Amino acid sequence: MIAAFRASGAKVQGILCVLIGAVFFTANDSTIKWLSGGYPLHEIVLIRASVALGFTLIIVQLEGGLAILRVRRPWLHILRGLLVMCANMGFFLGLATLPVAETTALFFIAPLFITALAVPILGERAGLVRWSAVVVGFLGVIIMVRPGSGVMQMTALLPVGAAFAYALMQMMTRKLGVRDKASSLAFYVHITYIGVSVVTGLSVGDGRYSDGTNPTLDFLLRQWIWPTPDDLMLMVLSGFLVAIAGYLVSQAYRLSEAAVIAPFEYISLPLAVFWGYHLWGDLPDLWSVVGMLMIAGGGLFVFYRETMRGRSLAGRR
Numbered sequence: 033m034i035a036a037f038r039a040s041g042a043k044v045q046g047i048l049c050v051l052i053g054a055v056f057f058t059a060n061d062s063t064i065k066w067l068s069g070g071y072p073l074h075e076i077v078l079i080r081a082s083v084a085l086g087f088t089l090i091i092v093q094l095e096g097g098l099a100i101l102r103v104r105r106p107w108l109h110i111l112r113g114l115l116v117m118c119a120n121m122g123f124f125l126g127l128a129t130l131p132v133a134e135t136t137a138l139f140f141i142a143p144l145f146i147t148a149l150a151v152p153i154l155g156e157r158a159g160l161v162r163w164s165a166v167v168v169g170f171l172g173v174i175i176m177v178r179p180g181s182g183v184m185q186m187t188a189l190l191p192v193g194a195a196f197a198y199a200l201m202q203m204m205t206r207k208l209g210v211r212d213k214a215s216s217l218a219f220y221v222h223i224t225y226i227g228v229s230v231v232t233g234l235s236v237g238d239g240r241y242s243d244g245t246n247p248t249l250d251f252l253l254r255q256w257i258w259p260t261p262d263d264l265m266l267m268v269l270s271g272f273l274v275a276i277a278g279y280l281v282s283q284a285y286r287l288s289e290a291a292v293i294a295p296f297e298y299i300s301l302p303l304a305v306f307w308g309y310h311l312w313g314d315l316p317d318l319w320s321v322v323g324m325l326m327i328a329g330g331g332l333f334v335f336y337r338e339t340m341r342g343r344s345l346a347g348r349r
Contacts, residue, residue: 046288047296049280054300056277061132062307063270067263068128072254073121074232076267081225083271088222091215091279100216113224115201122194128251129187131314134176136304137324138191143331144169145199153203162337169330176323187248214282294335298328
């Protein structure tokens with residue numbers, strides 16, 4: 033009975049960790065959208081990653097010191113970092129012009145991409161039921177984007193592309209195997225963020241390729257400017273939010289089974305609606321809500337099927 037009580041307590045703690053982590057993640061997304069109108073993405077990411085790296089190094093010290101950063105396949109970590117960078121850049125560029133809720137929902141297509149890619153890349157089999165869930169999720173994307181209607185710009189493909197990059201990263205991880213500590217994985221991801229942001233800033237940071245006509249391209253190519261004290265505080269806050277959120281979600285999966293924790297990540301959808309409405313007055317229309325429900329339903333069903341077969345399907349972040 034005592035063991036059961038402890039297991040139940042661990043599940044509750046895990047659920048609380050993932051719920052708080054989702055609040056921080058969506059708050060971070062909203063912070064970056066708030067800053068997207070005045071600063072280039074690479075500047076925001078550089079400051080955010082630098083702050084997150086400092087937090088990660090504290091965790092590294094607590095988990096065993098700098099020795100755990102000596103990994104067996106550093107090139108694999110760099111490649112993972114580049115794919116995560118592509119996923120995040122696509123997601124954030126979408127945020128520049130799309131509402132937070134729609135961008136978040138479109139990114140949740142990632143578990144369906146993982147299921148689809150597992151067939152040609154890993155040689156896994158997918159039956160009619162799993163393929164049906166994948167089709168339902170992609171139909172949800174089509175309903176949200178509504179090609180040719182003018183309701184949602186082609187920018188909507190950015191978070192979908194970000195989800196595809198994230199799925200490729202998961203396929204690579206599952207194929208090659210990564211057994212290092214989560215803090216060492218995070219360290220290499222943040223190092224990749226910093227490196228790519230510095231190179232991008234040195235290449236296009238003078239703003240010569242930004243003409244001010246396209247908000248998405250401007251967010252990527254805008255001139256680097258020194259932030260105001262308030263905006264700098266927001267960038268630093270973004271770094272703390274993403275670092276703490278990542279740690280909380282990792283703790284959640286450590287404390288309890290993935291089958292218990294992963295469905296609670298979908299709390300990000302109503303949270304994204306909350307932030308979008310209170311900060312920008314955005315509310316999804318009926319068709320967007322239908323698309324969101326189809327994407328979430330397909331993703332949750334695929335996760336359930338993966339869990340029943342004893343396979344791990346990573347969460348959104």
